[in-house]
Amino acid sequence: MNTSGGSEQVTLYEKWRKIYPLSLYGGWQRWRRVVLSILVGIYYIGPWLTVAGEPMFWFNLPERKFVMFGVTYFPQEFVLLSWILMMAAFLLFTATVLAGRVWCGWACPQTVWTLVYFFIEQKVEGERNKRLRLDRGPWNRNRIVRKLIKYFLWAGVAFSISFTFVAYFETPGVLLERIMTLSLSGAEWFWLLFPAGASFLFSGVLREQVCFHMCPYARFQSVMFDKDTLIISYDEERGEPRGHRARRNDPNAPRGGDCVDCKLCVHACPTGIDIRDGLQYQCIACAACIDACNGIMDQLGQERNLIRYSSEHRDRHQAVTWKRPRLFGYAAVLLAICTGFVWVLTHRIPLELDIIRDRARLYREHWDGSVENTYQLHVINREDRDRRYTLRAEADFPFEMKSRKGEVLDVAAGEQIALGVQLVSQGDPDQPANRPVRFVVETVDEPHYRVLEESRFLQPRGDE
Ligand code: SF4
Ligand code: SF4
Known part of the structure; x- marks a missing residue:
């Protein structure tokens, strides 16, 4: 701030000043x-x-x-x-x-x-x-x-x-x-x-x-703070009026507040603020000012905690309450997420099956009236050990499954294999053109994992 000729200039730019915090040990x-x-x-x-x-x-x-x-x-x-x-x-x-x-x-x-x-x-x-x-x-x-x-x-x-x-x-x-x-x-x-x-x-x-x-x-x-959140706070009632006082003075003689204005709390602060000015957004709650002030209070033979962990309620001598909606709200959501996470982890199946239908051709009709559907299957072993799986298909109509790789699949740890699978069924104009089929992949050895993926079996409509 500059004052010249009665006019006042306030600079909105705060120059950076290096902070030299005191090193503190203990507390x-x-x-x-x-x-x-x-x-x-x-x-x-x-x-x-x-x-x-x-x-x-x-x-x-x-x-x-x-x-x-x-x-x-x-x-x-x-x-x-x-x-x-x-x-x-x-x-x-x-x-x-x-x-x-x-x-x-x-x-x-x-x-x-x-x-x-x-x-x-x-x-x-x-x-x-x-x-x-x-x-x-x-x-x-x-x-x-x-x-x-x-x-x-x-x-x-x-x-x-x-x-x-x-x-x-x-x-x-x-x-x-x-x-x-x-x-x-x-x-x-x-x-x-x-x-x-x-x-x-x-x-x-x-x-x-x-x-x-x-x-x-x-x-x-x-x-997120409420009135019972822990904050670093200067006990103004006890500390003010602040002022210098010789160490040899009788602490019980009439005097001002307990703060001797030594500014050690300011010098110890890594963010360079004076906590005696009240809670500020720059305060990172490192408690360095508490230790600095406690050291001075010890030297003066005064009670500690002129600067201390406190809360708005405590500072106002109001009762601390545990009826804190914000606290219970966050804690409840945290508990729910933790429970969900544990459930997901314990029910995790380290095996995955992805099915992609052959989009180029929905189905193929054979000379004998049978209909063939082709699927591209990806079997992913999400374990760090090699696995042997069996593959089968389930449907509520008769069919035959063909796979070049057979029905027993060996998949290395962390790897995936892709295989083409054909399902062939006798065309039946009385059946819907689109019927569900399920592919099931199971581990052969223990522990036993099983995944099931649904797909569709397509055939010409009855009137085609
Ligand atoms: S708690 Fe740390 S950051 Fe906050 S005022 Fe005290 S010394 Fe500074
Ligand atoms: S360290 Fe304690 S006594 Fe010294 S200025 Fe800070 S609050 Fe006052």
Whole structure:
């Protein structure tokens, strides 16, 4: 804002300012580091896990099959992915109503990787004050060397993230070998380097700006909050009027509020906001301000939790209620989706039969009055073991089935076979021109799977 000659200019453009958060140890931050380590560990270990010699997670795009927890899925089962996405969405909604921005502060990849990049920055450039001095000082040898080391280590982290990401699509051993022998194609190099660049930029450089300006979820999740949703809140009644106070002062002497205006909560905040101004959309609920303030309260011999996890009802000294329609609504939908998903998984038949009728010719009439219909059958083995199946047809009229491949079909793991099948029946003008037939494919050995597909048998109309 500029004031000159009585007129006032308000700039609508907010200049980006780098945030130098304090590093905190203990309290909620200890638990955040534990959660972070678990999540990062799962991400890195995932592609290396195997079940009976096969990868536990493998999104094999060239062969169009996806292995999850050792079970192979094929593109025809992509509906399962929509179930998983719906479950994830409603789990997120339920968690948001219950615990506010818990996802943002504790589990979002942007937050998790930002903490990793920040950890490196802090180790290389030092604590907050050192980092500030370094950035405000001249480009001397010390600054150049530290920046180079930091960016080099960041690049290493970015590449490891990218490598692991691609390793979910191409097994890590193969990927490693192809990188070492420089035998990756141009497209593969792109997919190896693009996530690395994105991670470096978003989590290393842009950090909180991604949450402010790029993440849509940050903008709309507040509509899910109710008055009992957990939020990070400053206890204004206790803290105000804020003001400096010597540490040696008698805490019981008449004075202002408990907030000594040390601004540590602001300096600890990775998004650079002052939680004492009230809940803001920039707050990612990381609880760093709680730990910072608790540290000060401990030093002053004051009760902790001047900044704490609270809720609108608690802040107003109103009773917490469990009659929360939003919470129960989301939880009920989540439960229904989970139940449906479990049912779909447990009733999944890893065998598929597709039937395509010969469209060029509806039927063929033979010299002896019989009628022949031709079908193209695709039998898909969606298991990771070879299978033997039997094929038969059922109809409520007499017919003969002919198939060059016979009625016993061997299909390799994850493969499909196509076979032409002819049904021949004596033409009967008294019968409808269009009658149902069923093809049945069954596994020969255990466990026993069976699929049944309906089709039609066509013949000339009686008056033709
Ligand atoms: S206000 Fe507190 S909880 Fe919110 S982002 Fe800043 S430090 Fe984290
Ligand atoms: S850390 Fe606590 S005492 Fe210090 S300014 Fe923030 S709220 Fe006040």
